[in-house]
Amino acid sequence: MTETPPKPRRKCLICSVPVVAAHFGMDCCRACASFFKRRKLSGKKFACRAGDRKCLVVKDDKFMCRRCRFDRCIEVGMIYDGPLRVNKKGADLMENSPSSSDTASPSTSRGHESxxxxxxxxxxxxxxxxxxxxxxxxxxxxxxxxxxxxxxxxxxxxxxxxxxxxxxxxxxxxxxxxxxxxxxxxxxxxxxxxxxxxxxxxxxxxxxxxxxxxxxxxxxxxxxxxxxxxxxxxxxxxxxxxxxxxxxxxxxxxxxxxxxxxxxxxxxxxxxxxxxxxxxxxxxxxxxxxxxxxxxxxxxxxxxxxxxxxxxxxxxxxxxxxxxxxxxxxxxxxxxxxxxxxxxxxxxxxxxxxxxxxxxxxxxxxxxxxxxxxxx
The missing domain is CATH 1.10.565.10 (Retinoid X Receptor)
Structure with a gap:
């Protein structure tokens, strides 16, 4: 009886830890996916710890550079396209603006060239x-x-x-x-x-x-x-x-x-x-x-x-x-x-x-x- 070859281990494209499921359509761990989502929701900008944006992004690093971790997320193509937080002023403007069903954004309209x-x-x-x-x-x-x-x-x-x-x-x-x-x-x-x-x-x-x-x-x-x-x-x-x-x-x-x-x-x-x-x-x-x-x-x-x-x-x-x-x-x-x-x-x-x-x-x-x- 022939043995079934083991499946190749999947790794997080960001920090290289083993993963068993996809997040945002790609191989990344839950921690990195959550980190990326929080960064997109908050809009915060981080400085590189070393100043050269070349830090290693590894899970075992106690002080993982948040700037380089976010840059790595962008580099591998991670995108969060869910709802973002809107401040009160922005919400008031949205209430007074045409609904999204009436005015499609250029990126979603049929005539837009990607x-x-x-x-x-x-x-x-x-x-x-x-x-x-x-x-x-x-x-x-x-x-x-x-x-x-x-x-x-x-x-x-x-x-x-x-x-x-x-x-x-x-x-x-x-x-x-x-x-x-x-x-x-x-x-x-x-x-x-x-x-x-x-x-x-x-x-x-x-x-x-x-x-x-x-x-x-x-x-x-x-x-x-x-x-x-x-x-x-x-x-x-x-x-x-x-x-x-x-x-x-x-x-x-x-x-x-x-x-x-x-x-x-x-x-x-x-x-x-x-x-x-x-x-x-x-x-x-x-x-x-x-x-x-x-x-x-x-x-x-x-x-x-x-x-x-x-x-x-x-x-x-x-x-x-x-x-x-x-x-x-x-x-x-x-x-x-x-x-x-x-x-x-x-x-x-x-x-x-x-x-x-x-x-x-x-x-x-x-x-x-x-x-x-x-x-x-």
């Missing part, structure tokens, strides 16, 4: 524009080569077409960034510039991995570099010709292979496990924006603007899980999505290291000028 719908619309419009420009680039490439694919026209990338399509991607992603996140237009040009420069690499990574899996399934040979071109990872020599690589070409190619393998080893298992939908992909395009390196010296009010985007995405995600997917407990899906988000941050660190080691093959001056021009 943030995930806006991201999806702008992303797909961006892809359509990129496809047209990439077709023109490939049409002017004399040595273009189709890669065998049952349903799509996919071309093999080389260094020169990669640089050209990357510049197109930078320009179009900047337009997407502006249109998908209009609240950021209230920031200064310099602040938007900082956010975008931290965003473009992560956007490119998650799009590349998502598109690769969508086009090639679990085939590990090809990696989509843009909308229409891919890199043959089993033959990177085709990507970087002898005239482009210089005297260190072979070492560079080995570095590219190693970097690609590390990226796939991190992301592919998580993508296979998460099986994200298109709407979860749109959410991820926003969540990678919201993960900001603490060393980037972003002002607090800019972080607050980004936090508002994160909260809006989580609220829309919960509605999507409940209403469109019919899930009462969506902690697994949301947990997988957040793990994938953190994995992209790891990939970004790998990319920064790889880029620093191999800057000789990247000509980003044109892209930097384009960023400055489009932000002005």
């Amino acid at each position: 943030i995930l719908e806006r991201i999806g619309r702008e992303y797909n419009s961006s892809v359509d524009r990129r496809r047209v420009q990439e077709e023109r680039i490939l049409g002017e490439c004399e040595d273009r080569k189709l890669v065998p694919h049952p349903t799509q026209k996919i071309y093999l990338a080389n260094y020169r077409t990669s640089v050209q399509t990357y510049n197109v991607c930078v320009a179009e992603t900047l337009i997407f960034f502006r249109e998908a996140f209009p609240s950021l237009l209230e920031l200064s040009k310099q602040e938007r510039d900082l956010l975008f420069k931290g965003y473009i690499a992560k956007f490119s990574m998650i799009e590349s991995h998502y598109r690769t899996r969508k086009v090639w399934g679990e085939v590990k040979r090809y990696c989509m570099g843009s909308v229409l071109i891919c890199v043959d990872l089993e033959c990177t020599e085709r990507w970087l010709g002898e005239e482009d690589g210089g005297e260190n070409r072979l070492e560079l190619l080995e570095s590219i292979r190693s970097y690609s393998n590390d990226q796939f080893a991190l992301v592919l298992p998580m993508l296979n496990k998460a099986q994200i939908t298109s709407k979860e992909f749109y959410a991820l395009l926003a969540l990678v924006l919201c993960e900001i390196d603490s060393s980037s010296h972003i002002p607090d009010y800019v972080l607050a603007a980004v936090d508002e985007i994160r909260a809006e995405v989580f609220e829309d995600l919960q509605r999507y899980y409940k209403e469109e997917m019919g899930l009462s407990d969506f902690s697994t899906r949301l947990g997988n999505l957040m793990t994938l988000n953190h994995t992209i941050q790891e990939c970004n660190s790998l990319f920064q290291e790889f880029f620093r080691m191999n800057t000789t093959i990247f000509d980003l001056n044109q892209s930097e000028d384009l960023i400055k021009e489009l932000f002005s």
Whole structure:
């Protein structure tokens, strides 16, 4: 008689204690759920005990930092959408105002476009524009080569077409960034510039991995570099010709292979496990924006603007899980999505290291000028 394998232990996404039931639609303990609800009801704001908002949130800590505990609740997507306390003045105003049945809020009215719908619309419009420009680039490439694919026209990338399509991607992603996140237009040009420069690499990574899996399934040979071109990872020599690589070409190619393998080893298992939908992909395009390196010296009010985007995405995600997917407990899906988000941050660190080691093959001056021009 075969033994039934033990079920994996569920842990609170906030403080990591074991849990057996979901609260607010996710794996969190009753204590953390109650703490979050009390904080939302009271409206109190807490200061970080250490001052750097990096405290560990563990149940055994006698003096758990309330600010970092609340931040952790927000980070994992916790939302309390129940009734909030209203003061006497507010209650009088409500009595004299039209009833909620007469005036639906923008977030609940049928005609309102949610943030995930806006991201999806702008992303797909961006892809359509990129496809047209990439077709023109490939049409002017004399040595273009189709890669065998049952349903799509996919071309093999080389260094020169990669640089050209990357510049197109930078320009179009900047337009997407502006249109998908209009609240950021209230920031200064310099602040938007900082956010975008931290965003473009992560956007490119998650799009590349998502598109690769969508086009090639679990085939590990090809990696989509843009909308229409891919890199043959089993033959990177085709990507970087002898005239482009210089005297260190072979070492560079080995570095590219190693970097690609590390990226796939991190992301592919998580993508296979998460099986994200298109709407979860749109959410991820926003969540990678919201993960900001603490060393980037972003002002607090800019972080607050980004936090508002994160909260809006989580609220829309919960509605999507409940209403469109019919899930009462969506902690697994949301947990997988957040793990994938953190994995992209790891990939970004790998990319920064790889880029620093191999800057000789990247000509980003044109892209930097384009960023400055489009932000002005």
